[in-house]
Amino acid sequence: MAFQDIVTQTVTGLGYDLVEIDRSAGGLLRITIDLPWTPGQPGGEQFVTVEDCEKVTRQLQFALEVEGTEYRRLEVSSPGLDRPLRGEKDFERFTGQVVDVTLKAPVGAVASASSGGGVSANRKKFRGTLEKAAEGWQIVWSDEPAAKPGQRVSKKRVPAPLQALGFKLDELKEARLASIVDFKGRRPRELGE
DSSP: OOHHHHHHHHHHHTTOEEEEEEEOTTSEEEEEEEOOOOTTSOTTSOOOOHHHHHHHHHHHHHHHHHHTOOOSEEEEEOOOTTOBOOHHHHHHHTTTSEEEEEESSOGGGOTTOOOOSOSOTTOOEEEEEEEEETTEEEEEEOOSOOOOTTOOOOTTOOOOOOEEEEEOGGGEEEEEEOOOOOSSOOOOOOTTO
16 A cells, blocks of 8 residues: 555544645655534634644554555644645635635636736736635735835725636646734724723
């Protein structure tokens, strides 16, 4: 049995989703796991813990030893902030989230691309909000820079228009969640606080 099959069966048998398997030339076997998701469940509220990784590591060490798979080091981890999106289920799970998308071909060469007019014809990388479209998916963004903390913004200023790019999964080279971190931890106060 191939080591990929062993890893897949072990991880799914423990109740986790297998996100990625990476085997390097130096003998490192890196496994990325995530908690299973069902439609209707919020996308980012469950996290893989250290205990989850330990449990999968122990079981994989045993299963790989029984099958005689050679490796020098085994790493089991969560997908992290910049989780790769693979397949329709991941796109459904993270609809409404900010994502980074890289196309296989530039916008001018993509037949299904419907941009808002201001997109360079040789552009392949986009960051925006992921949305379900009539024929596949779309990413929506604005090229207006975000206001800096404390910066005064005129109420008369007209915001930059939103742009959208439609795509199908087979047109993607890579898609990942955008790793946006708020180190300040400040949130707007809710009414009544």
